[in-house]
Amino acid sequence: MAAKVIAISNQKGGVGKTTTAINLAASLAASERRTLLIDMDPQANAGSGLGVLETETSQDMYHVLVDETPIKDIIFHSDLDYLHVAPSSQELVAAEVELVSVIGREARLVEALESVRNNYDYIIIDCPPALGVLTVNALTASQGMIIPLQTEYYALEGLGQLMKTVDLIQRRLNCDLKVEGILLTMFDQRNNLCHEVESDVRKSFGDQVFQIKIPRNIRLAEAPSFGKPCLLYDAASKGALSYLELARVLTSRHNAEDKKSDIKSLTKNELSSTVHDPLSDQIPIQANHGQRKTKTPNSQAEIPQVT
Numbered sequence: 069m070a071a072k073v074i075a076i077s078n079q080k081g082g083v084g085k086t087t088t089a090i091n092l093a094a095s096l097a098a099s100e101r102r103t104l105l106i107d108m109d110p111q112a113n114a115g116s117g118l119g120v121l122e123t124e125t126s127q128d129m130y131h132v133l134v135d136e137t138p139i140k141d142i143i144f145h146s147d148l149d150y151l152h153v154a155p156s157s158q159e160l161v162a163a164e165v166e167l168v169s170v171i172g173r174e175a176r177l178v179e180a181l182e183s184v185r186n187n188y189d190y191i192i193i194d195c196p197p198a199l200g201v202l203t204v205n206a207l208t209a210s211q212g213m214i215i216p217l218q219t220e221y222y223a224l225e226g227l228g229q230l231m232k233t234v235d236l237i238q239r240r241l242n243c244d245l246k247v248e249g250i251l252l253t254m255f256d257q258r259n260n261l262c263h264e265v266e267s268d269v270r271k272s273f274g275d276q277v278f279q280i281k282i283p284r285n286i287r288l289a290e291a292p293s294f295g296k297p298c299l300l301y302d303a304a305s306k307g308a309l310s311y312l313e314l315a316r317v318l319t320s321r322h323n324a325e326d327k328k329s330d331i332k333s334l335t336k337n338e339l340s341s342t343v344h345d346p347l348s349d350q351i352p353i354q355a356n357h358g359q360r361k362t363k364t365p366n367s368q369a370e371i372p373q374v375t
């Protein structure tokens with residue numbers, strides 16, 4: 069089955085997009101989902117947060133989007149067997165300008181992902197804090213979108229504009245795009261303002277808001293300076309555990325959706341002689357233990373295959 073592509077997006081800066089992208093991707097990989105994290109932000113924090121330094125990369129997402137370099141040529145392994153990274157660099161700023169006159173510029177990422185879609189279960193995209201061509205590419209390539217929202221006074225500011233952009237992309241470019249949920253981040257249990265903001269957001273967006281909240285947790289802020297996701301830095305921390313829970317919520321939701329669509333296609337094909345067992349899609353992927361990956365760009369990336 070082709071990968072489920074999920075963009076982590078909010079044009080507001082510093083709301084926890086990169087922290088969510090890194091730690092959700094790592095949590096999915098820890099539960100043996102073959103995962104690719106794509107850094108679509110010229111700040112390149114998602115790559116560096118997983119230990120991929122800009123100085124180590126000769127090609128990155130800029131080359132994929134502008135020069136049509138195959139994405140498999142820029143993929144790095146991470147410290148987790150099931151997690152790969154497609155890094156970015158400051159050069160990506162230029163892509164915004166260079167793609168302006170290119171026909172079909174919104175679909176550059178969709179095309180780039182074609183060749184690797186079947187190698188992964190999840191592709192997570194870290195978006196920049198802007199609604200320019202890079203974010204539009206990410207949302208055009210995604211089936212799902214998570215909107216991190218920092219629980220602070222101006223949390224809802226700009227959300228209307230983001231929802232309008234999503235609506236436009238759904239109508240014009242990608243009818244499959246769906247908001248997976250709004251994720252409250254940096255939640256401080258002892259701060260009354262956080263509770264007020266939570267109640268406002270839930271009043272406005274109802275069950276579009278994930279029940280799970282990401283707590284303010286120092287371990288989440290420290291881990292990137294060690295080039296590690298939080299679960300490899302302090303697995304027992306509240307930060308690591310909350311992203312593991314988010315990954316669990318998403319995977320069980322997607323398993324249920326896949327089962328439903330399998331059953332639908334089964335009833336559509338009543339006359340077909342082939343009997344398809346929907347549960348056969350639930351066979352777990354065999355672990356690929358013991359192979360420590362090196363941090364070199366890898367055109368034949370050893371992507372664990374479904375067995």
Ligand SMILES: Nc1ncnc2c1ncn2[C@@H]1O[C@H](COP(=O)(O)OP(=O)(O)OP(=O)(O)O)[C@@H](O)[C@H]1O
Nearest residue numbers: 081082083084085086087197254283284285288289
């Ligand atoms: N749950 C959390 N607890 C504590 N610190 C956090 C948490 N989430 C994020 N941070 C910190 O807040 C800052 C902003 O987070 P992050 O970089 O993930 O936001 P962003 O939305 O990706 O920012 P940008 O818009 O600049 O890309 C970082 O220093 C990060 O370490």
Ligand SMILES: [Mg+2]
Nearest residue numbers: 085086109113
């Ligand atoms: Mg970021």
